[in-house]
Amino acid sequence: MEDIIEVSVIIPTLNEEKxxxxxxxxxxxxxxxxxxKGEIIVADNSTDKTPEIARSMGAKVVTPDGRGYGYAYIYGFRYAKGKYIVMADGDDTYDFLEMPKLLEPLMKGEADLVIDTRLKGKILPGAMPALHRYIGNPILTWILNLFFGVGVSDAHCGFRAFTREALEKxxxxxxxxxxxSEMLIEAKRKGLRIKEVPITYYPREGESKLSSFSDGWRHLKFMLIQAPDWLYFIPSGFFFLLGVLLLVLGFLKINIGVVPGTYSMVAGSLFIILSYxxxxxxxxxxxxGIKHGYFEDGKFVSWITKHLNLERGILIGLAIFLLGVTYVLYLGHIFLSQGYSKLPFRGEYMVGFTLIVIGLQTIFSSFTMSTIVSEGC
Structure with a gap:
């Protein structure tokens, strides 16, 4: 009978022969x-002697059929047999002798995923650039915690351990x-227990594979895409409130130090259209995201998909559109009744034009939503 593997250690490598x-x-x-009882799996895309050294020391070397830091791990996970899985880089910046710190909470049933923290541990001189230590990593970690409530201090620490059940979820x-970032977001969304342990971070030998700004942007872009409430709905609410405020102030001519007028109402109309x-x-x-398994089905979107089908969306949009057209026709009537005299430009007229635009947006948006939900069927 084959021995049961308790711990699998996955190491992605790219020219780490030193x-x-x-x-x-x-x-x-x-x-x-x-x-x-453990195993070591090296997911390698090197052009130096890294794979030969790893094999000679008893590690299983696999060659990912794609490129990328994340892909190397995902590929390596396919070969892992352990009940617990440890992941870390092969550049010796993380001390594998500290591995028991990560495994202990898992084995005691206190956590499903354990991530080390360098910022609460010890960072040796030259191990982390000041840009990463004091600006990039803290800011990106703060955004991750704000958007997703993960509650970690060092979101980009690569020394982690988790159970097989956690990996499968x-x-x-x-x-x-x-x-x-994706791993922590997924862990939070799946209700996994996350725990941090402090470690010592060491300087690496050789050239770093990181690109500060492009890699930082990749993290930020991913988090924004994964957080539509923060990317879309919160700004939309801000633009809507600002637009309504400008319209009301302009319509009532309320003195707020200055008296808003026509152009304030034009700006308000534009902000409302932008908000929508x-x-x-x-x-x-x-x-x-819901359709492809990225997000959970929230109440707001669930209500929209249940109550606002294509036909209802078209009818609502058409009703809003006709209200706007009616108002514009009323302005046309005034223009004609005054013998084609010049119609003065007033902010109140923006109400009709705003309704026309929102009505049309509602109609076309309904078709787009229907396409996403039903895939065009």
């Missing part, structure tokens, strides 16, 4: 000291560096 040997040696020391797809369009984009994003 350090991969030390990493594997440390892992084997932990396995021996703690009497762990997480829908991990990102091939790039944003994989680190941004909200529609948010609904489209939510519907697409």
């Amino acid at each position: 350090t991969i040997g030390r990493c594997i040696e440390k892992i084997k020391r932990v396995f021996k000291e703690y009497n762990i 997480m829908n991990l797809k990102c091939p790039g560096m944003e994989f680190a 369009q941004v909200m529609n984009f948010g609904i489209f994003s939510k519907l697409y």
